[in-house]
Amino acid sequence: MTFEAGTFTPAPGRGSLGRMLATQVLLETKLALRQGEQVLLTLVIPLALLVGLTLLRVVPLPEPRATSALGTVLALAIMSTAFTSQAISLGFDRRYGVLRRLAATAVPRWLIVLGRLGGMAAVVLVQVVVLAAVAVALGWRPGAGSPGWVVLLVVLGTAAFGAVGVLLGGSLRAELVLAVANIVWFVLLFAGGVLVPAAALPGPLATVVQLLPSGALAEGLRTALVGGTPSTVHVVVLLAWTVVAGGIAVRTVRWS
Amino acid sequence: MHRPPRLSSVSGAVRALEVRDLVVRYQGRAAVDGLDLDLAPGQVLALLGPNGAGKTTTVEVCEGLRGRDAGEVRVLGTDPAGAPDALRARLGVMPQGGGAYPGVRVREMVGLVATCSARPLDPDWLVETLGLASCARTPYKRLSVGQQQRLALACAVVGRPELVFLDEPTASLDPQGRRLVWDLVRALRADGVAVLLTTHLMQEAETLADHIVIIDHGRTVAEGSPDDLTAAGADRELRFRAAAGMDLRLLADALPEGCTVSEPTPGSYLVEGSIDPQVLSAVTSWCARQGVLADDLRVARRSLEDVFLELTGRELRS
Numbered sequence: 001m002t003f004e005a006g007t008f009t010p011a012p013g014r015g016s017l018g019r020m021l022a023t024q025v026l027l028e029t030k031l032a033l034r035q036g037e038q039v040l041l042t043l044v045i046p047l048a049l050l051v052g053l054t055l056l057r058v059v060p061l062p063e064p065r066a067t068s069a070l071g072t073v074l075a076l077a078i079m080s081t082a083f084t085s086q087a088i089s090l091g092f093d094r095r096y097g098v099l100r101r102l103a104a105t106a107v108p109r110w111l112i113v114l115g116r117l118g119g120m121a122a123v124v125l126v127q128v129v130v131l132a133a134v135a136v137a138l139g140w141r142p143g144a145g146s147p148g149w150v151v152l153l154v155v156l157g158t159a160a161f162g163a164v165g166v167l168l169g170g171s172l173r174a175e176l177v178l179a180v181a182n183i184v185w186f187v188l189l190f191a192g193g194v195l196v197p198a199a200a201l202p203g204p205l206a207t208v209v210q211l212l213p214s215g216a217l218a219e220g221l222r223t224a225l226v227g228g229t230p231s232t233v234h235v236v237v238l239l240a241w242t243v244v245a246g247g248i249a250v251r252t253v254r255w256s
Numbered sequence: 257m258h259r260p261p262r263l264s265s266v267s268g269a270v271r272a273l274e275v276r277d278l279v280v281r282y283q284g285r286a287a288v289d290g291l292d293l294d295l296a297p298g299q300v301l302a303l304l305g306p307n308g309a310g311k312t313t314t315v316e317v318c319e320g321l322r323g324r325d326a327g328e329v330r331v332l333g334t335d336p337a338g339a340p341d342a343l344r345a346r347l348g349v350m351p352q353g354g355g356a357y358p359g360v361r362v363r364e365m366v367g368l369v370a371t372c373s374a375r376p377l378d379p380d381w382l383v384e385t386l387g388l389a390s391c392a393r394t395p396y397k398r399l400s401v402g403q404q405q406r407l408a409l410a411c412a413v414v415g416r417p418e419l420v421f422l423d424e425p426t427a428s429l430d431p432q433g434r435r436l437v438w439d440l441v442r443a444l445r446a447d448g449v450a451v452l453l454t455t456h457l458m459q460e461a462e463t464l465a466d467h468i469v470i471i472d473h474g475r476t477v478a479e480g481s482p483d484d485l486t487a488a489g490a491d492r493e494l495r496f497r498a499a500a501g502m503d504l505r506l507l508a509d510a511l512p513e514g515c516t517v518s519e520p521t522p523g524s525y526l527v528e529g530s531i532d533p534q535v536l537s538a539v540t541s542w543c544a545r546q547g548v549l550a551d552d553l554r555v556a557r558r559s560l561e562d563v564f565l566e567l568t569g570r571e572l573r574s
Contacts (some may be wrong), residue, residue: 096357097356
């Protein structure tokens, strides 16, 4: 193979930060929405639960059922994306050396982190839109809720679970991350206040659940969606998980 | 051994790479132990050595991805420690293995790395040129190792860097892929790009490099141009086959000073010394006078592999 002279003449320089960020966010979003297992976790299961919880009266839920179910599946969807899916993809991205690859380009490191968070936020946005649309079809009427609180809780929940997810995905081997992230997801779904409200759990567990990000987010969303004000405890719990897990992650997360 | 001076001062052109007395330790053990390297723009430097010799560690220090315990490093005149953004924009890096999202498609990954640079090469052209067009939409984890390696190479050069680090660029490629990489390295060099490549393939170093540094246990065991390394210090030899038991006195007289001739096994003759055209002509004319045909006449020259074996007592590929 012959190359025309001058093809590789050096012309270095950093690309536009805005374009770099946009390209990375778009790519991370596409990757998350393209991967079967992740979509199962982030969209298929929450959608199935939304329909099932609304139409089948297996789990006791306050009326209107579509509203309560939406609170539950929004919390689940955020947990799936920000924690499980994020931890697993981070674990494997580290294994595949993509962070080192990007760190060796002209991209500033803060932009790589921001790109990941942006991708995560974009997936959460897609989830909220899809789940809300289906909930409307099932009889949910947005008018009754407190939209400000709902948005704040979605943001705080994404931050708290994202911090824990990055902490997990950034410190263990990829296979271990996969196992732990899935087990924790399963446990929190059933015993973490997501599917079964804290009030329906036995005494001591109910108290613990209020202090978990899963319990705080799900309880808070169910309250806010019917127009109530979430308890300060729930907001503080989400903030505390974000700060503590995020603080540890900044120190411990390894790039490869 | 000749001790190079400390880092060159402001006088003279900025070198692409300058390493002095580099030391990197892993848990107390020195993986790199006092290494010196120099690379000028438009030149190719090959770090040759067996696995575990410290090649990748050295490259990662120069890329700014790894810290060092001692020594001076200047990459394009800048200390890479902490990998300042402005320096990284001028480098192209091909890591050894990996370097992409497991689910990313070939064209997407090249596109992503291209956006990091201000004036990148056309990703479509690069994908096509490196023979990746047929798998442009294939996710990374489903690529063959050779395809992954060519993608890594594309990502290393797409930003039109001044200095390219290629860590074992052809380790998993078939001969065709290897030739493509070699052509690319030659094109980079011709266009003024400095290339540091690591390899454990002698032929690769011999073919591509202006300067070869052979390292083992993190230390330089030999360095020089490919010719220097294979010629230096070695008395070369000439062998030929002819009828057994010929009288060698006449030949010995005809040979230049310093050359000797012997018959190690019947019918197999060996001329030792500095073999030049004069020696060759002495041998052939002597054969003609004796009325014999010298058969299987060949000048043996040390290969880089012989040099390495002599220096380290180890197989390069081990």
